[in-house]
Amino acid sequence: MKENEVPQDKEDYKGKSQIHKLMYATKEDGSYTQVNSEGWEVENMATRQAWEAVLEELQEIEARVRNGELSPIAYFMHKHLMELPILARHMGKWQWQIKRHFKPAVFRKLDQDTLNRYARVFNIPVDSLVRFGQ
């Protein structure tokens, strides 16, 4: 890639344009130099696409929580881009235990200590966790 071929495709999506990453490119005489780049449409597309997939899924989950099919745990896990194994590691529990907590009926019976730990992992007040979707 030549110095003048380094793409400068600005992308504002989720603050991406705040970073001007460093690229390595060749000068006219073939020697390497560093060039700051605003981004490249190719990777901008990939970033946006990955986020849109996450947000779309999150919307579906939110609807299911409001519908009483899933507990807020499922929502906040996805909101924090976590997967079952990561959340299980944070909570020091088995994956099947976390999965059980996805059931609204089980969630309603969770003790205060467990709820506090979930709230800490999600970095929100316990109240916001318990009341979500009501």
Added chain:
Amino acid sequence: MAEQFIHQQHAHCESGVTSNLLKHSGIALSEPMTFGIGAGIFFGHLPFVKVSGIPGTTFRIWPGYIFKRVTQRLGLKIHTEKFSNEAKAMEALDQALARNIPVGMIAGVYYLNYLPEAFRFHFNAHNLVVYGKENGQYLVSDPILEGTSQIGYDDLARARFAKGFPEPKGKMYYITEAPDTIDLAKGIKDGIKQTCFFMSSPPVPWFGINAIYTLANKIEKYPEKLTPRQCTLYLGNIIRMQEEIGTGGGGFRFLYAAFLQEAAQYLSHNELGKLSERCTKMGDQWRNFAYSAARICKARESDLVSYKELSALLRGIGDTEKQFFKDLKAVRFS
């Protein structure tokens, strides 16, 4: 080591951190040299290690490797430590900072709130330097950024103990002793030798050149085996690993070409210079691959032809790199 730490922006986090820490210890070594001596270039495709349901692809060696190898090869003494809990890890950091030592560490990107949201996924192999503490805020030199940043205790503790794959476990590292003179020629030679070994030798389909072919075979079958949505997400993930951040472009191939060029000049070695030019072309090939992959994603096509073409493109890269690393391995150093 009492003077102020100097932040400099680099393309890649770990080679950047290593280069900045070396400089602080009085050894001026560019990022490309650090990357090459630390044997940072790689390729891996792990169909069975999935993140968000997407198989993992990597263009770099595992985290912590570059710093370890560079310091080892150049004869520096280092201290590395992992911790069982957050409080101990943060206390050890505070103690090092009190002694004016800039500390390198591995962190989960998701919790680094000074980064724009666009980049904050659960990626746990990011490297940064904490070089001070002011008003309860940690001063951060993140080499992918132009300037320095700050982060609070809680967020840094969370980042250092991010869960998932891999887990940093609060890992921190710093240089304790630097020699007066370093044997750069030997470092270059050993780094190249190790890279050739990693790229050419693993007898498994998931690492090195073999993995390029593995990925090519998989891509060819994407439209048969996956939903159209999965197809585009899988391809998008490869593009992100290759280009999104921290690779200097072309999945580190340009960075490695810059290393070979600098090494050629330092050793007055014409052959390395020619190999550098070939490595630049490899980077261009990867860019072309990413461009074609993005076109398929955008068109949301899942017809067999385009995936076949993409797969052929990747096999072409595999062939080029196979020959390249073979020739690099054959280079004789006087």
